Amino acid sequence: MNLFCVGVSHHTANVETRERFVGHAAIDRILREDAGCTEALLLTTCNRVEVYAASEAPVPTARIARCLLAKGMVAEDDEMEAFYRHEGQQCVQHLFRVASGLDSMVIGETEILGQAKKAYAAARESGAAGPFLHRLFQRAFRVAKQVRTRTGITRGAVSVGSVAADLAEQIFGHFERRKVLLLGAGEASERTARALVKRGVRDIRVANRSVDRAQALSALVGGCAVPIEEWETHCREVDILISSTAGRTPIVTRQNLAPLLRDRLDRPLFIIDIAVPRDVARDVNELEGVFLYDIDSLQSIAQQSLALRRQQIAAGEEIIAGHVHDFSGWFVAARERMLNPAGLNEPSLRASES
């Protein structure tokens, strides 16, 4: 019995190539009946298309690739070069890395684990996943959980919106009673507002030159539109100010903000300036209780988080190595029990790779 993985990912192929090999509804059946796999599972995400399979006889990579193409399509030579193949222990290690987010485009992202669980559930339902893949994927889910909890691989936000939301959380704790003012109703402020709504913000006010756009955005995020001329009045009440107007000069300056803060000394004001050119004068950050973050500082924190996640890869690999060794032991024993009940020696999983 061979355990292997064949696929393309963001490491080896562009999105056009990946799109052509997304598989189709009957892929499980085709992989088993036409390609000759005993067990097969298709994992597709926006960044990868991978087949995990177990087979009695070796199955060529080209045959798997053909199964992944829609009917009538032919794989180009350069497309075939994008395919990688991992066998035995390397296949186990690859899946554990994928499930743990170590192989993802954004290192440590957790969405992949949900997608792997879905793919496994679908294969199990169709009967395509047998005892080997069952054990392999169950172990992969365990490994992913351990890597996530024992290392800092998922720590820190890596997008501008979530960095802003994380910072706000570190200032205010809970969001239920927090008030947010959106100055400008651009796409960037919409994304940040959505990140805050997701975390529990209920009071959002949208001030924009175009009233229609303000109303449209406030409807989207469950807030209310307010006249842009009244932004200073609202600024006295809010805890978070998100600014993204298309103005050429700063709207919020030290001179116009300082008087608004006089009666709210014990309440911090978090200002997120996503506009380019900036809406908020830089020296506003020097005011007591004001925390000003522009697009550059948010991006720099996101990059910092990514760098920190990269530092955790070694710790994740160490956890994975232990599990790979463990799983390999089980695989060899199970294969012997299944295929050779008389007790004849089978070549080991590790030896089969050499």
Added chain:
Amino acid sequence: MDRALLIISTLCFFLAMVRTSVAIKGRSYRSAGFNFSAIALGFVFQTAFLSVRGHSLGRCPLTNLFEVFIFLAWSVSLIYLLIGTAYRLSPMGAFTAPFVFALQAFALLAPIDVPHPRVASPSPWLEMHASVSLIAYGAFALACVAGLMYLVQERQLKSRQINSMFYHFPPLTDLFASLTRLLWLGFVLLTLGIMAGFFTGQPLPYMKVAWSLGVWVFYAAILLARHLGTTAPRSIAVLCVVAFSAALTLLWGITFLSQAPSL
């Protein structure tokens, strides 16, 4: 025997401190659970030490500067364990453990464990005055720790230099709320402690009274500024650190200069 218990306790705090330092250096701060356990264990040995010392003295173990320091360290640990759990401030261990370790290590190394010649059992009011005042100092110590944490967080937010500890600290507003609660707890206890001091039936040491009232007035002023809303949270945090540093110095001075057998 009792010093051995204290050494074990000090080692527990040392472990919590080292573990945190290593975690911070490795930029993966994940030691809050370990800190809590190490401090809890350190507290158990502190309690055992104070209990053994109290039994051998036949009174509350506050007869010299050494015991005062250990009682203060015990108060800080006690309030940390209680407040830490209640207000989700367990990461305070990052600052609490080094503080308690420093107090105990100093007490163990400095030649301040001098047996006091007076062994007669003091008035219960005097014991209450001394012990309640020291627990108040424990609360002020943690208010100082919360203040330091507030300043560290605030500095990181202002400078936009976020390190790995940042996301493990409590939110800024929660820290400030906890700091206020600790200030109130310390203030109420200090008031009770000072009041108990007037019922000891002994002549009042005027220097001690003046210093104690000075500390009381300082903290009253901080609380007043806090609730009038005229002072920024950052300044309140700075005042907490300054007030406790001053109070600790005064505590030392009082104990050193005082002719009384205890506080």
